[in-house]
Amino acid sequence: MAGAHTLRETERHVDERLAGMDIDFQAMAVVSNLFRSATAVRNHLERSVLAPHELSWSAFVVLWVVWIWETSETREIAAEAGFSKATLTGVLNTLEKRGLAARKRSKDDGRLVLVSLTSKGKKLMEQLFPLFNKEEQHIASALNVASQKTVAEALRKITEKLEG
Amino acid sequence: MAGAHTLRETERHVDERLAGMDIDFQAMAVVSNLFRSATAVRNHLERSVLAPHELSWSAFVVLWVVWIWETSETREIAAEAGFSKATLTGVLNTLEKRGLAARKRSKDDGRLVLVSLTSKGKKLMEQLFPLFNKEEQHIASALNVASQKTVAEALRKITEKLEG
DNA sequence: CCTAGATTGTTCGGATGCTAACAATCTAAA
DNA sequence: TTTAGATTGTTAGCATCCGAACAATCTAGG
Numbered sequence: 001m002a003g004a005h006t007l008r009e010t011e012r013h014v015d016e017r018l019a020g021m022d023i024d025f026q027a028m029a030v031v032s033n034l035f036r037s038a039t040a041v042r043n044h045l046e047r048s049v050l051a052p053h054e055l056s057w058s059a060f061v062v063l064w065v066v067w068i069w070e071t072s073e074t075r076e077i078a079a080e081a082g083f084s085k086a087t088l089t090g091v092l093n094t095l096e097k098r099g100l101a102a103r104k105r106s107k108d109d110g111r112l113v114l115v116s117l118t119s120k121g122k123k124l125m126e127q128l129f130p131l132f133n134k135e136e137q138h139i140a141s142a143l144n145v146a147s148q149k150t151v152a153e154a155l156r157k158i159t160e161k162l163e164g
Numbered sequence: 165m166a167g168a169h170t171l172r173e174t175e176r177h178v179d180e181r182l183a184g185m186d187i188d189f190q191a192m193a194v195v196s197n198l199f200r201s202a203t204a205v206r207n208h209l210e211r212s213v214l215a216p217h218e219l220s221w222s223a224f225v226v227l228w229v230v231w232i233w234e235t236s237e238t239r240e241i242a243a244e245a246g247f248s249k250a251t252l253t254g255v256l257n258t259l260e261k262r263g264l265a266a267r268k269r270s271k272d273d274g275r276l277v278l279v280s281l282t283s284k285g286k287k288l289m290e291q292l293f294p295l296f297n298k299e300e301q302h303i304a305s306a307l308n309v310a311s312q313k314t315v316a317e318a319l320r321k322i323t324e325k326l327e328g
Numbered sequence: 329c330c331t332a333g334a335t336t337g338t339t340c341g342g343a344t345g346c347t348a349a350c351a352a353t354c355t356a357a358a
Numbered sequence: 359t360t361t362a363g364a365t366t367g368t369t370a371g372c373a374t375c376c377g378a379a380c381a382a383t384c385t386a387g388g
Contacts, residue, residue, distance in 0.1 A: 005244075006328075007320060007323055007324060007327070008320070010244070013232070013233075014232055017232050018232075021294070022294070023294070023297050024297055024300065024301040024304070026304065026309060026312050026313065026316070027297065027300040027301040027303070027304035027305075027312065028297060028300050029312070029316040030300070030303070030304045030307070030312050030315055030316050030319075031205060031209075031300045031303060031304065033315075033316045033319035033320055033323065034198075034201060034202050034205060034319060035202060035205075035206070035246070036246070036319070036323045037198060037319040037320075037322045037323045038198050038199060038202035039246040040322070040323045040326040040327055041195060041198060041199075041322065041326065042199070043326075044326045045195075056343070056344070056376090057344090058343090058344060058345085059343090059344095068177070068178055068181050068182075069177075073366090074366075074367065075365090075366065075367085080169075080174070082199070082200070082203040083344085083345065083346085084345070084346060084347080085366080085367065085368090086345075086346065086347075086348095086367085086368075086369085086370095087344065087345045087346070088367090089367065089368055089369085090343070090344065090345080091343085091344075091345095094343070094344090109353075109354070109365095109366085110352070110353050110354080110366095111352065111353045111354065111365065111366040111367070112353095112365095112366065112367085113366080113367060130185070130186070130187070133187050133188055133191065133192060136188065136191040136192050136194070136195045137188040137191040139191070139194070139195060139322060139325065139326065140188070140190065140191035140194045140195065140322075141191075141325075142318075142321045142322045142324075142325040143194070143318055143321060143322070145190060147314075147318055148190050148191065148193070148194050149190065150311075150314060150315075150318070151194055151197075151314075151315055151318045151319070152190070152193040152194050152197045154306075154307055154311055154314070154315045155194075155197035155198060155200070155201040155315070156171060156172070156197055156201075157306045157307060158201045158204070158205065158303060158304075158306045158307070159171055159197065159200045159201045159204045160171060160306075161303065161305075161306040162204040162205065162207075162208045162303065163171070163204055164170075164171075220346090220373070220374070221374090222373090222374065222375085223373095223374095237336090238336075238337065239335090239336065239337085247374085247375065247376085248375070248376055248377080249336080249337065249338085250337090250338080250339085250340095250375075250376065250377075250378095251374065251375050251376070252337090253337065253338055253339085254373070254374060254375080255373085255374075255375095258373070258374090273335095273336085273383080273384070274336095274382075274383050274384080275335065275336040275337070275382065275383045275384065276335095276336065276337085276383095277336080277337060
């Protein structure tokens with residue numbers, strides 16, 4: 001589907017192409033498959049769950065973070081969602097325009113902006129997240145439960161090594 | 165570092181916040197840690213390897229694909245790199261402007277555009293990829309070798325379930 | 329031949345996504 | 359109390375990113 005070569009054909013070609021070089025192929029396999037799978041999962045979730053509601057990936061992530069943490073400071077959302085505060089400004093503009101989220105100046109600290117979901121935004125997440133999780137379940141079903149645990153924990157270790 | 169909460173604190177909060185709902189938490193953990201780790205790895209590689217050469221992530225991915233496959237048709241690069249052909253057009257403009265890649269019309273099929281690296285582009289990849297792989301090695305060292313194999317294979321299965 | 333349909337890369341409009349610079353605000357040390 | 363420095367969100371400028379529409383080109387059926 002993704003072009004002329006399958007995943008495994010591509011990996012074999014790369015190995016041959018780089019043969020002789022002093023390369024850690026196992027480490028390369030971890031990283032490249034991390035990106036391949038993340039891209040595939042994101043595309044799948046965008047098409048199956050988000051697109052019908054005209055939601056972008058980042059818009060959904062912001063909704064998710066605010067939904068989970070009730071009300072959030074902007075700086076916190078950006079860190080949690082994984083992109084810069086400048087990017088968040090744009091996404092919040094979009095969400096406000098669509099009536100899904102609202103901004104409010106903090107009274108305690110005039111620099112801070114507090115974000116909350118509108119009732120429309122809340123209703124959307126209560127409807128959308130179960131569908132999202134059904135797709136997550138579909139995706140994770142590529143692995144048995146023991147393997148799911150192992151993979152999640154291994155990915156945590158990678159994240160912690162780089163952020164911890 | 166990433167905001168006020170650690171990774172594991174965040175996961176516990178989410179579990180409590182969604183308690184009572186009919187949610188597959190294990191599947192959620194796989195997907196969310198997939199994105200967290202992919203984001204962390206990408207940010208790390210951008211800062212440590214790509215930024216010093218003023219290369220964006222997508223520019224590097226395109227260089228990588230063309231380097232590995234020698235000369236590539238545009239449609240193939242887009243599929244392999246994981247983004248749309250519209251995006252590729254922009255990235256190729258940037259790479260051409262910087263003298264790292266070149267476009268050429270195919271003689272066999274007037275619709276096709278063939279992309280190759282300039283000698284400057286080749287030289288850059290020969291210098292850059294070993295550094296890139298060193299960082300991949302650093303990242304993968306969060307796991308022992310057996311775990312690296314397991315994770316890579318599990319991620320392959322996820323990709324194949326969605327693309328296969 | 330010839331022409332309807334398929335394929336390819338680009339363009340267009342809009343939404344991310346980044347760093348750097350900025351104004352507003354808070355904090356703490358003199 | 360004052361003021362230098364730190365923090366926060368926005369803006370500006372640029373480079374991705376996408377889907378949809380488009381022109382150029384190829385392919386088949388007639």
